[in-house]
Amino acid sequence: xxxxxxxxxxxxxxxxxxxxxVYTGGHDDPEDVAELRELASSAGADTVAQLVCGRxxxxxxxxxxxxxxxxxxxxxxxxxxxxVLFDHELSPxxxxxxxxxxxxxxxxxxxxxxxxxxxxxxxxxxKLQVELAQLRHLSTRLVRGWTxxxxxxxxxxxxxxxxxxxxxxxxxxxxRIRMIEKRLDKVDRQRDQNRSGRKRADVPTVSLVGxxxxxxxxxxxxxxxxxxxxxxxxxxxxxxxxxxLLLPHGGPVVLGDTxxxxxxxxxxxxxxxxxxxxxxxxxxxxxxxxxxxxxRRDETMAAVSEVLTEIGADKVPQIEVFNKIDLxxxxxxxxxxxxxxxxxxxWLSALSGEGLTLLAEALESRLAGGKQRRRVRLTAxxxxxxxxxxxxxAVLRDVPDDSGGWCMDVELAKKDLPLLDxxxxxxxxxxxxx
Numbered sequence: 300x301x302x303x304x305x306x307x308x309x310x311x312x313x314x315x316x317x318x319x320x321v322y323t324g325g326h327d328d329p330e331d332v333a334e335l336r337e338l339a340s341s342a343g344a345d346t347v348a349q350l351v352c353g354r355x356x357x358x359x360x361x362x363x364x365x366x367x368x369x370x371x372x373x374x375x376x377x378x379x380x381x382x383v384l385f386d387h388e389l390s391p392x393x394x395x396x397x398x399x400x401x402x403x404x405x406x407x408x409x410x411x412x413x414x415x416x417x418x419x420x421x422x423x424x425x426k427l428q429v430e431l432a433q434l435r436h437l438s439t440r441l442v443r444g445w446t447x448x449x450x451x452x453x454x455x456x457x458x459x460x461x462x463x464x465x466x467x468x469x470x471x472x473x474x475r476i477r478m479i480e481k482r483l484d485k486v487d488r489q490r491d492q493n494r495s496g497r498k499r500a501d502v503p504t505v506s507l508v509g510x511x512x513x514x515x516x517x518x519x520x521x522x523x524x525x526x527x528x529x530x531x532x533x534x535x536x537x538x539x540x541x542x543x544l545l546l547p548h549g550g551p552v553v554l555g556d557t558x559x560x561x562x563x564x565x566x567x568x569x570x571x572x573x574x575x576x577x578x579x580x581x582x583x584x585x586x587x588x589x590x591x592x593x594x595r596r597d598e599t600m601a602a603v604s605e606v607l608t609e610i611g612a613d614k615v616p617q618i619e620v621f622n623k624i625d626l627x628x629x630x631x632x633x634x635x636x637x638x639x640x641x642x643x644x645x646w647l648s649a650l651s652g653e654g655l656t657l658l659a660e661a662l663e664s665r666l667a668g669g670k671q672r673r674r675v676r677l678t679a680x681x682x683x684x685x686x687x688x689x690x691x692x693a694v695l696r697d698v699p700d701d702s703g704g705w706c707m708d709v710e711l712a713k714k715d716l717p718l719l720d721x722x723x724x725x726x727x728x729x730x731x732x733x
Contacts, residue, residue, distance in 0.1 A: 318344035318382040319374050322351045322361065322605070325370075326577065335386045337512075338408075343417050347378040361400070362393045368400060375401050384411055389561075390438040409436060409565040416568065431479045432568050438472050488575070501551045502692070503666050505544075506531075506579040508607065509588035510599035511559030514622040518588055518649035519556040522659070541578075546663040547620045547656075550692050564601040569609060580612040584665055591621040591630065618665060619644040620658060626650045634661055641665070672710045675719055679703035687718060 318339050322332050337677050339346050341659045350371055352363045361368050362385070371383065378413065387396070389407040397405045405551070406414070413433050420426045438551060507515045519525060523542040579585060585607075593599055600619075607613045624630035625648040632654030635644040636670035642661040647654025653699050672695070677685055688694050688709055711718070 302363060314504075315379065316343060316378045317347050318384050319371065319378065319380045320349040321363065321371065321383060321385045322349065323357075323385065323387045324353070328406050331386065335379070335384065335408075338411055338415065339384055342411055342418070344382060344384065347380055348374050350374060357360055357387075357393075360393065360396050362387065362389055362397075363384060368632045372401055375403055375533065382406065384408075394440070408563065410559070412565055412568065418656070424483070427479050427483055427486070431483065434472055434476050436480070436565070438469070438476070456530050475686075503550075503583040504578070504581060505552050505557065505584050505662065505666075506555040506557055506582040507586050507588055508557055508579055508612075509559065509604060509620075510590065510593075510603055511561050513559070513586045513588045513590045513593075514601070514649050515559065516556055518586075518620065518622060519554065521649045521655055523554055546666075547659055548663060548695070550663060550666070552583075552662070552666070555579075560603045560606045562598070564602075564606055569606065576606075576610045576612070579607070580610060580615065582612075582615055585612065585615050585617045586662070586663065587617050588622050591623050592626045604665070616665065618642055618658075619662060621646045622649050624648045626652065632657055667710065672708065673716075673719065674706070674708050676700065677705050677707065684718065 320332070320335050320339060322335060324331050332351070336346055336349075350367065351368045354364060358364055363371070374380065383397070383401060383403055383405045385405065385407045387407060388409050388463055389405070394405050394407065402715070413429070416429045417433065420429045448488065462599060509515050509520055519540065523544050525540065525542050540556045542554050544552050546552060557576065587600070587603060589596060589600055604613065607615075621644060624632065624646050630646060632648075634642055634657050635646075637643050642665050644657045645654060645660055645661050649655070664716070685697075685705055685707070688707065688711075691711070693709045693711045695710055696706060698706045699705045700706050709719075
């Protein structure tokens with residue numbers, strides 16, 4: 300596995316790639332075990348064995364019972380494993396006790412996901428966000444791993460009240476966290492400027508959200524002809540990507556690909572990536588990408604909804620995109636609407652391209668829900684109004700008339716209708732174009 304900040308700071312046995320998975324769900328649920336195995340694989344670990352445990356309440360010393368600890372110790376020795384991965388979050392003391400008993404490194408679910416994110420981060424912002432999440436996670440775990448916590452600073456000219464190694468570590472960690480937060484604040488301001496620019500140009504923003512490995516990046520590439528890395532693994536892409544997309548009738552939108560969600564997403568990650576996830580909050584529409592063939596589809600959708608609620612994006616209009624229909628027998632591309640005729644769900648395959656046109660049309664229809672079509676005649680002196688209409692992407696038809704003016708069919712958001720009211724020829728609005 301990739302060396303993380305945590306492994307670099309602590310005096311522990313060297314981390315390796317032969318891992319034993321410990322599932323603490325209480326019953327052998329194949330889906331949960333498979334997800335933990337996929338997380339381990341995404342982190343670069345080679346799973347050699349797994350142990351399923353069940354307790355009504357966690358043991359305060361080891362989380363699992365003493366009998367299971369002994370069974371786990373025997374598995375570690377039998378398979379010569381050097382890493383144990385838990386599917387549940389462990390307390391610092393539980394990790395320390397398990398490592399002392401097993402003589403191998405122990406990583407919980409939060410630490411495992413943080414390690415994957417550390418490997419996936421490519422941009423400057425992404426690396427800062429991951430480091431911030433790791434440091435926040437580490438700040439609660441400084442009590443373990445150190446063998447020199449009681450050393451006092453001293454010596455000739457240095458004697459005084461002293462400072463324990465633990466206090467030094469906490470101070471240095473706090474300083475580093477503050478420095479990263481300042482850098483991310485600067486990035487946040489840049490993002491805010493970009494969002495303000497898009498709003499001034501009246502370019503809608505659409506964000507892809509969904510459970511990890513649902514096919515968001517594949518769909519993003521199919522719609523925008525981008526070359527974002529996409530693979531059949533958890534958290535294949537981490538850094539957000541924005542691309543311009545032209546809808547069927549020429550209206551531009553900005554499409555954003557976001558990080559995948561997962562059940563029990565570590566709070567450190569949600570906090571660190573809040574600025575990135577803010578793109579979803581500020582979007583006009585969310586495309587909630589779902590693996591149509593997933594066994595626990597409803598649970599994964601609920602996990603995504605939980606994260607959206609946590610970041611304040613639950614009120615943004617959504618279109619559910621049921622992806623991977625090419626893997627379902629007899630499934631055809633289609634659009635589902637509610638009782639009011641509003642698009643709620645689109646079935647498609649991002650890999651084969653089936654249904655992509657339906658999604659583009661559905662997205663255009665949803666974005667146009669708050670718009671009105673008008674036919675207006677502008678005089679030759681009103682070229683600035685005509686230019687503004689083109690800038691807004693509102694012109695559907697533009698025909699010069701004999702007087703040097705223009706007869707135009709336009710589609711405007713309600714907030715932009717005063718643009719016509721301010722025109723001298725506003726009284727010549729002929730009719731709704733729709």
